[in-house]
Amino acid sequence: MSDEGHTTLRLERPRxxxxxxxxxxPDRLNAMTATMFGELETVARALDREEGLRVLVLTGAGKAFCAGYDLADAEQLPGLxxxxxxxLQEKAARALAALRGIRVPVIAAVNGAAxxxxxxxALAADIRLGSPRARFNAAFVKIGLSAGDLGASWLLPRLIGPAAAAEFVYSGRMMGAEEAERTGLVNRVVPEEDLLATALEMAEQxxxxxxxxxxxxxxxxxxxMEVNSYAAALELENRGQALLTRSEDMAEALTAFRDGRAPTFRGR
Incomplete structure (x- = not known):
């Protein structure tokens, strides 16, 4: 896909x-706008079709990850x-659903406020790494809105537990990086200068x-995560394993193991 033509996003290809x-x-702490929602959805769907894509790393420019919806645009919301x-809400939801639905792992490198x-x-990613400056807030209740926004009410309790999620969203307080790591909201906190390098090292792995x-x-x-049936989980897993045993990569892995070498995977 072309990396040009986006006004709110930038793509880099380190490997x-x-x-x-x-x-x-960065001048608006990467706050969201209707334009950003549209570009996120377009880019996510294009990346999902990119044959050679293996990992997507998501981060913010400057000192913030994403400050939420841009308050400069929010003034017009009551008049909509x-x-x-x-x-507008459905446009935003499509963007985050497209990002979460990308077939490859998504790593969020949370470099500041989210x-x-x-x-x-950040919750839509599969894995979250945070710098010590990472902090999280779901202060919708402070502005008369619900924390049930863009998947947060579904994802957050599954990450940190229902009671912790309830206290966090009802209070509207800020959660720092250390607490986020302790509760499982982020997988790991790493030094700020190492954040992107650590995400890329994980991507390499x-x-x-x-x-x-x-x-x-x-x-x-x-x-x-969508089902509450052990039997349904087994059925899905069985189908996946059956499909993968027919792949060239499975045969290559077994051959490489016998030969005592690293496998060369081709995604076939």
């Missing part, structure tokens, strides 16, 4: 198979009417595995 998607409104507001919709964006195996693992993990 084959790895794309870094940067929210690029119910259907107009619903249209507030409101920015929290939801993922790229060393079979593309099909990683992609169907992600599909199984996500799909089985």
């Amino acid at each position: 084959d198979g790895v794309v870094v998607l940067i929210l690029d409104r 009417g119910a259907l107009g507001m619903l249209e 507030a409101g919709g920015g929290l939801s964006l 993922i790229c060393g595995n079979s593309p099909g195996g990683v992609q169907l693992s992600k599909r199984a993990l996500q799909a089985n």
Whole structure:
């Protein structure tokens, strides 16, 4: 896909198979706008079709990850009417759903504040790494809105537990990096200067595995969060394993093991 033509996002390609998607409104703390929602959805769907993509890293330019919806645009929200507001909300939801639905792992490198919709964006990733400056906030209740926004009410309790999620969103308080690591909101806190390098190192490790195996693992993990049946989980897992044993990569892995060498995966 072309990396040109975006006004709120920037793409970098540090190595084959790895794309870094940067929210690029540092003067506004990478706050979200209708334009950003549209570009996020377009880019996410294009990346999902990119054959060689193996890992996506998501981060923010400057000192913030994403400060949520841009308050400069929020003044017009009351005048949109119910259907107009619903249209904007659905546009935002499509963007985050497209990002979460990308077939490859998404690593969020949270370099600063992730507030409101920015929290939801971080939650949509498969893995979250944070710098010591990372902080999280779901202060919707402070501005007369619900924390049930862009998937946060579904994802947050599954990450940190229902009681912790309830206290966090009802109070509207800020959660720092150390607490986020302790509760499981982020996988790990790393020094600020090492944040992106650590995310890329993790991406490199993922790229060393079979593309099909990683992609169907992600599909199984996500799909089985949606069901509450052990039997349904087994059924999905069985289908995935059966498909992967027919792949060239599976045969290559076994041959490489017998030969005592590293496998060369081709995603077939």
